[in-house]
Structures are given as structure tokens and as C-alpha cells.
Amino acid sequence: MSNNYFKIAVLPGDGIGPEIISESIKILDVIAEAFQYKFQFDYGLIGAEAIFKTGEPLPEETLKICKESDAVLFGAIGDPVFDNNPEAKVRPEQGLLKLRKELGLFANIRPLQTYPSLIEKSPLKREIIEGADIQIFRELVSGIYFGEKFTDPEGAYAYDVCKYNREDIIPIAHMAFKEAQKRKKKLTLIDKANVLDTSRLWRKICQEIAPEYPDVQLDYMFVDNAAMQLILNPKQFDVILTENMFGDIISDEASVIGGSIGLLPSASIGDKNALFEPIHGSYPQAKGKGIANPVASILSVAMMLDHLNLKQAAEKLRQSVEHAIENKYVTIDLNTKQYYSTSEVGSFIADHIRYSEKSYYNFENVKIGKSTIV
Numbered sequence: 001m002s003n004n005y006f007k008i009a010v011l012p013g014d015g016i017g018p019e020i021i022s023e024s025i026k027i028l029d030v031i032a033e034a035f036q037y038k039f040q041f042d043y044g045l046i047g048a049e050a051i052f053k054t055g056e057p058l059p060e061e062t063l064k065i066c067k068e069s070d071a072v073l074f075g076a077i078g079d080p081v082f083d084n085n086p087e088a089k090v091r092p093e094q095g096l097l098k099l100r101k102e103l104g105l106f107a108n109i110r111p112l113q114t115y116p117s118l119i120e121k122s123p124l125k126r127e128i129i130e131g132a133d134i135q136i137f138r139e140l141v142s143g144i145y146f147g148e149k150f151t152d153p154e155g156a157y158a159y160d161v162c163k164y165n166r167e168d169i170i171p172i173a174h175m176a177f178k179e180a181q182k183r184k185k186k187l188t189l190i191d192k193a194n195v196l197d198t199s200r201l202w203r204k205i206c207q208e209i210a211p212e213y214p215d216v217q218l219d220y221m222f223v224d225n226a227a228m229q230l231i232l233n234p235k236q237f238d239v240i241l242t243e244n245m246f247g248d249i250i251s252d253e254a255s256v257i258g259g260s261i262g263l264l265p266s267a268s269i270g271d272k273n274a275l276f277e278p279i280h281g282s283y284p285q286a287k288g289k290g291i292a293n294p295v296a297s298i299l300s301v302a303m304m305l306d307h308l309n310l311k312q313a314a315e316k317l318r319q320s321v322e323h324a325i326e327n328k329y330v331t332i333d334l335n336t337k338q339y340y341s342t343s344e345v346g347s348f349i350a351d352h353i354r355y356s357e358k359s360y361y362n363f364e365n366v367k368i369g370k371s372t373i374v
């Protein structure tokens, strides 16, 4: 990887995937110009689109592009054709799961923050959510999503096995402890150790590792209680560490604190590869309507820039996203009375980067799209 030239694998996927990814590419083009970087975009098929075109949810060619990249930018996969057909053997989600496994992306980091101008938009009360700031570390390549599975041909029973090895837990646990050291020094392991052997293994390993991080307070919480505590008192959390399925579920729940799932980005990190994706899915009901919030994907780009060590560009991008949100330049999920389209929000953020980097930014220079006022 040279200092200013980066190969980015781009996998738009299904549903709103292509729409949000096209806003992220718009942003990367502006960042390339403003900061003198060169991004080479190599596009690949994945998910339902890949099944329809090739018969496979993750074609070999896509995997090759990803393995040869400095980072992968992923949109979303999933299509009602498969969601509504339990008999389908080849499914879009298999493409994403296989990609995560093949790239060894063991840690999925999902940051959650609140924005002052969105506090009133949340169904939760101001005093509960104001200032909430949580980093979720979700294990991504083991557990029940990857265990042995079976469906009885007669349809009488089915099972999915949840299995964890020590080696699956240790690396992500260290990452989470280290992150807690940089923050408020509190790590909460969310599990179901009162029932599950796998959860007891997670607790045992965290207890073994904890003495290496004496400044970090390690807490435990059962996942059913955690689902409640996240809504009752999210400010009690700093860094959360959890297994694959619990992390999937509680992070969608936690997105309500920020105002919309359309705001939450993520980084999936492995030893050799890294992939950046919103936490949401393909939101098929919104496909082609221009209403999807592109911010989760755009903030995933900020996480990608951090990973590529382009910290200044990442910081500028985050400032521009905040500027858009604070100026109420948002999609319909955040303001049903006055809203902008997916591409208008992307352009507003891109223009803010462009003009403020050239130091002649003022609000007049920014193209104001036509908002819809209800």
C-alpha cells in the first residue's frame, strides 16, 4: 500500500445497497481531490444480484477483488424473493457470511453516538439518551451463524449449532479491552452465561485476560437484561463485547438511541483484510425511491479512512456529516416534516468537504437541494 494510492473493492449488493454506495463513492471522489489521494474502485457482485447473474451469492471473482484490495466497501444484501421462501437453498446472506469468513473479519465494530439536533427525534427521552456514546465489539465469524446446521427433509425438525473456540474469543476480547483503555475504561461482556456453555467460555476467557488490563473495569450482563438496559440507561455502557448473534440484535436495538439505523456504520476487521458497511440491511421497501439514509454508509467510509491511516480526511468527513445533520439536511427517517433525498444529502456532505477544504467555504457555496416540506 503506497501512501496515497488505495485499491478499494466496492460491493453495492441489493436493495438500497447501490444507492447508498453511490453516495459513498461521491464522497471518496471529493476526498481524493481535496487530499490528493487516488482510489481505484473495483466493483464486485454479491448477494441476490450475484445469484441472479451467476447462480452464486459470492462469485470467486468478487472474493479475489476483495482479497487484493486495501479495503472493501460493502452496501447491503438481501431480497424478499429469498426472505419469503424458506425452501431456497442458495441465499444472498450466504454471500456475506462467506465473505466475512474468507476474509477472516473476526471483529465487527459498531460505534453509536447521539447528535444534538436529533435528540428530540428519538422515541426515547432527552435525559436518557443525551451524551450516549457506545462502541459495540461483535464477534463476526463464529457462533450460531457459522455452526453446523440441518433441516430434516420431512420438515419435522431443524437445528443450528452455536460453537466457540478459545481462539475465536481471545483476539476480539483483547481488541475490546484495548478500546476501553482509550475510552472510559469500562467493558461490558454481554452474554447468556446463566444458560449457555458458550457464554461461560466467553466469561472465563475475559476473566483470564482482564489482569492484563488492570485499569479497565470488566462487567457482565445477561443479554435479556442488556436489551432492556440499553433503552433504560444507555449511558451506563462504554465498550460492549459480545458474540455474533447477540451483537447483531442489540446493535439494531441500540440504533434507536441515535435516531435511526440509517446512521450506524461499522468496520469489520481481520488480520489481513478489512470491510466497511452500514449495520442495516437492504431495506427493499425503499429500493429506487431515493429515501434511504446514506449516512451509515458514508460514516463507514470515515471508518475506512481511519483504517487506511487517512485520519485528517476521516475527521473532515465526520465534521461534514455533523454539519449536514445539525443543519437539518437529513432524509425522511430523521425528519418526516422536511427532508431531502439520498443523493441530496450525499451531495451536501460532499460539497461541504470540497468547499471547506479549499477554505472558501460558506453556506452560499453549498448546493441546496429542493427539500420536501410536508
Ligand SMILES: NC(=O)C1=CN([C@@H]2O[C@H](COP(=O)(O)OP(=O)(O)OC[C@H]3O[C@@H](n4cnc5c(N)ncnc54)[C@H](O)[C@@H]3O)[C@@H](O)[C@H]2O)C=CC1
Pocket (backbone or CB within 6 Å): 016, 075, 076, 077, 078, 079, 080, 083, 093, 096, 260, 261, 262, 277, 278, 279, 280, 281, 282, 283, 284, 285, 291, 292, 293, 294, 296, 333
Ligand atoms: N448487512 C446486510 O447486508 C444485512 C442484510 N439484511 C437483509 O436485508 C433485508 C431486509 O431486512 P430487514 O430486517 O428489513 O432489515 P433492514 O435493516 O434492511 O431494514 C429494517 C428497517 O430499518 C430501516 N432502515 C434500514 N436501513 C435504512 C436506511 N439506510 N435509511 C433509513 N431507514 C433504514 C427501515 O425502517 C427498515 O424498514 C433482508 O433480506 C435481510 O436478510 C439484514 C441485515 C443486514
Ligand SMILES: CC(C)CC(=O)C(=O)O
Pocket (backbone or CB within 6 Å): 093, 096, 097, 248, 279, 280
Ligand atoms: C444478514 C446477516 C448475514 C447479518 C446481519 O444482519 C448483520 O451483519 O447485521
Ligand SMILES: [Mg+2]
Pocket (backbone or CB within 6 Å): 248, 249, 252, 279
Ligand atoms: Mg443485522
